[in-house]
Amino acid sequence: MKNKNIITIETSLGRIFITIIKNNQIFSKSCNSPGSIEQELNLLxxxxxxKADLEYSKIDLILVSLGPGSFTGIRIGISAAKAIAVCTGAKIFGFSNFDSIYSQFLINKENFISKNIGIIIKGPGNDFFKxxxxxxxxxxxxxxxxxxxLISEKYNKNIFFVGNFINTFKIKNYFFCLPEKKGYFKLANKVKENFKKIKFDEPMPIYIKEHYAKKK
Incomplete structure (x- = not known):
């Protein structure tokens, strides 16, 4: 799958972040803490x-975040992806925010080596997804x-934490990271490379309910 037009939609990390990849050029727009996600998303x-000089009918592939994160944002992002797919016939690929954050992290910390990484995403209330x-x-x-x-693990030198929140807990070995256009470009290329192997199922939100303590 070469030189295809791809749009990525992420609406579940407390913002809206959209990219379009056209002939290996990357275009992006974002909005932090949107008042109305649905209205702002359509406008963006x-x-x-x-900006990309692209018609909807020319979209070949849609990448949309399935979470975890804002439940409302996840549902709106998936609905938008489905609407575009209906109009264009484009395939939809759902990705997790864990994957997109890790993809961006590997770009930001290109030569970083660690055997144990914990991706942490702010959840509802005082909870975090891990x-x-x-x-x-x-x-x-x-x-x-x-x-x-999370605080009890902050002195664990064997884990390097990567998260989407400001480190008010003073966690050691912590790196703040939000997916940006280069991270989504890397993620999209990975999908393109495996396009024939991918099963494009109905995009379903990632809901995490099991508490970490239950695994012990």
């Missing part, structure tokens, strides 16, 4: 389509952890 997509990546391989299970559990 229209503005970015004009995924562990061991030797560059993500574990299958995702968990919810409380702020107290």
């Amino acid at each position: 997509i229209d503005e970015l389509m004009i 995924k562990e990546i061991i030797n560059n391989k993500p574990k299958k299970k995702n968990y919810l952890i409380t702020s107290q559990e």
Whole structure:
């Protein structure tokens, strides 16, 4: 799948972030803390389509965030992706915010080496979503952890934490990271490379309910 037109939609990390990849050029627009995600999303997509000089009918692939993160944002992003797919016939690929944050992290910290990485995403209330990546391989299970559990791990020198929130907990070995256009470009290229192997299922939100303590 070469030189295809791709749009990525992320609406679940407390912002809206849209990219269009056209002939390997990257265009992006974002909006932090939007008042109305649905209205702002439609406006941003229209503005970015004009900026990229791209018609909706020319979109070949849609990448949309499935979460975890804002439940409202996830649902709106998926709905927008489906609407575009209906109009264009484009395929939809759902990705996790864990993957996009980790993809961006590998760009920002190109020569970084760590056997144990914890991707942490701010959740509802005092909860956080967590995924562990061991030797560059993500574990299958995702968990919810409380702020107290996060604080209890902050001195763990064996884990390098990567998250989308400001480090008010003073966690050592912490790196703030939000996906940007280069991270989404890398993610999109990975999808393109494996396009024939991918099963494009109905995009479903990632809901994480199991608490980390239950695995012990």
